[in-house]
Amino acid sequence: MREDTIAAIATPAGAGGIGVLRVSGDRSEDICRRLFRPRNTIARLETHHLYHGDIIDGETGHVLDEVLVALMRGPRSYTGEDVLEISCHGNPLILQSVLDAVLQAGARPAEPGEFTKRAFLNNRIDLAQAEAVADLVTARSERGLHQALFALKGRLSDEIRAVRASFVEVLTFLETSIDFTDEDIVLPDSGHYLPVLREAVLSGWNILATYDRGALYRNGLTVVIAGRPNVGKSSLLNRLAGEKRAIVTEIPGTTRDLIEVDVDMSGLSVRFIDTAGIRESDQEIEREGVRIARTRAAEADLVIIVIDGAEGFLEEDRRIMNENCDKRMVLAVNKSDLPLKVDPGELADLVPDADVIVLSAKLNRGIDCLKERVAGEWGGGDKNDGDVVLTNLRHREALREALESAERAAQSMETGESPELPAFELQEALRSLALVTGENAGDDVLDLIFSRFCIGK
Numbered sequence: 001m002r003e004d005t006i007a008a009i010a011t012p013a014g015a016g017g018i019g020v021l022r023v024s025g026d027r028s029e030d031i032c033r034r035l036f037r038p039r040n041t042i043a044r045l046e047t048h049h050l051y052h053g054d055i056i057d058g059e060t061g062h063v064l065d066e067v068l069v070a071l072m073r074g075p076r077s078y079t080g081e082d083v084l085e086i087s088c089h090g091n092p093l094i095l096q097s098v099l100d101a102v103l104q105a106g107a108r109p110a111e112p113g114e115f116t117k118r119a120f121l122n123n124r125i126d127l128a129q130a131e132a133v134a135d136l137v138t139a140r141s142e143r144g145l146h147q148a149l150f151a152l153k154g155r156l157s158d159e160i161r162a163v164r165a166s167f168v169e170v171l172t173f174l175e176t177s178i179d180f181t182d183e184d185i186v187l188p189d190s191g192h193y194l195p196v197l198r199e200a201v202l203s204g205w206n207i208l209a210t211y212d213r214g215a216l217y218r219n220g221l222t223v224v225i226a227g228r229p230n231v232g233k234s235s236l237l238n239r240l241a242g243e244k245r246a247i248v249t250e251i252p253g254t255t256r257d258l259i260e261v262d263v264d265m266s267g268l269s270v271r272f273i274d275t276a277g278i279r280e281s282d283q284e285i286e287r288e289g290v291r292i293a294r295t296r297a298a299e300a301d302l303v304i305i306v307i308d309g310a311e312g313f314l315e316e317d318r319r320i321m322n323e324n325c326d327k328r329m330v331l332a333v334n335k336s337d338l339p340l341k342v343d344p345g346e347l348a349d350l351v352p353d354a355d356v357i358v359l360s361a362k363l364n365r366g367i368d369c370l371k372e373r374v375a376g377e378w379g380g381g382d383k384n385d386g387d388v389v390l391t392n393l394r395h396r397e398a399l400r401e402a403l404e405s406a407e408r409a410a411q412s413m414e415t416g417e418s419p420e421l422p423a424f425e426l427q428e429a430l431r432s433l434a435l436v437t438g439e440n441a442g443d444d445v446l447d448l449i450f451s452r453f454c455i456g457k
């Protein structure tokens with residue numbers, strides 16, 4: 001147990017129905033006794049019970065707020081230490097004055113993520129779970145939330161541990177064969193261990209392969225709407241957003257800044273970005289808009305290139321397509337309420353790399369079809385809902401290094417090299433794997449991870 005007691009406001013800044021203050025450490029109960037005046041006399045503060053009463057200023061005795069308090073004695077608490085939670089009225093001034101009183105009574109302000117860090121240091125949760133707490137708080141989509149909850153429940157750690165258990169099994173065999181080479185005992189056949197290792201490596205690669213999907217769940221999908229001026233990009237954005245977000249006029253070059261709209265599509269968050277129409281311009285502001293549009297398109301997961309179907313597929317449209325040839329692309333043929341000058345079938349043959357969708361932003365036609373196409377970018381969604389998905393970049397790097405070492409170990413076992421070599425590689429692999437669950441993470445790694453949290457978590 002750490003000897004100092006920490007305190008912070010756990011709810012977001014601003015006014016709300018209630019605001020919660022959290023205290024963790026040995027002095028929690030003492031602080032509660034000093035500052036809390038229960039409505040009804042109580043013989044003893046029971047753990048995990050909610051009490052109604054007042055919080056007073058320890059020095060003046062003035063009532064600061066009418067509150068509910070709960071004391072959770074360690075180790076059955078979030079941090080594993082004694083934890084006090086005070087639910088106040090959600091006025092920032094009240095919360096600050098109660099926090100001041102708590103600090104006065106012997107706590108110190110918590111650093112970002114310090115509650116969760118203590119939970120980790122007291123072995124309440126492993127590192128993957130601790131990071132899931134941060135993911136849970138910042139998840140941008142329903143599925144991101146779902147995955148973070150999975151990780152919080154330790155499902156990812158369980159799968160990693162299964163891989164780890166196989167590595168340990170094979171390593172134990174290898175080390176036994178190193179230690180007993182000179183002695184006359186019969187060792188188990190290495191033929192049994194190679195498949196165990198190979199299978200563990202394979203399931204590791206399978207976990208790793210879920211990262212791209214995991215990143216999409218966590219960060220959402222970024223879709224840039226690009227094209228020549230006046231083709232209807234902003235009109236399309238407004239349709240996708242379901243409200244008027246971007247200015248639409250018949251004047252080419254209307255949009256200059258990026259306009260971003262987050263849309264929740266079946267539990268996944270999609271950010272649509274409207275951009276300036278791409279053309280050569282002698283206007284400084286428009287040129288800058290075009291430059292930003294190109295940069296954002298280059299970073300997008302998907303680019304929707306809008307063309308004006310009533311004008312046809314022009315040389316400039318082709319140039320914009322070529323600029324994005326390494327991206328996933330959808331060609332949206334807009335203004336289909338007017339006579340079309342392009343044949344969508346011919347266009348599809350002409351640009352085999354992109355899907356062609358015909359729509360009219362004006363009449364709200366074809367928008368659902370486009371949305372479905374965008375949703376298809378996640379590889380179809382629901383079927384994998386029950387699986388563990390890797391969502392964290394740090395986990396991915398650690399797991400990849402572990403698997404590469406393990407693969408080298410398998411290779412040298414196969415070619416019948418002396419057991420020292422694969423044993424060394426497997427030790428490396430175990431070290432990398434431990435980085436996911438935090439079994440041997442150094443202080444600097446921990447500080448980096450927990451600094452990502454907000455205060456009060």
Ligand SMILES: Nc1nc2c(ncn2[C@@H]2O[C@H](COP(=O)(O)OP(=O)(O)OP(=O)(O)O)[C@@H](O)[C@H]2O)c(=O)[nH]1
Pocket residue numbers: 228229230231232233234235236247248249250251252253254255256275276277278334335336337338359360361362363
């Ligand atoms: N007939 C018809 N007109 C449309 C359609 N979509 C957009 N327009 C018109 O096309 C003109 C340009 O629309 P915007 O949405 O501003 O086009 P934009 O691509 O954002 O233009 P810039 O911002 O200048 O690059 C406006 O007059 C719209 O009313 C459509 O589906 N059919």
Ligand SMILES: [Mg+2]
Pocket residue numbers: 233234235246247254255274275277
């Ligand atoms: Mg526009």
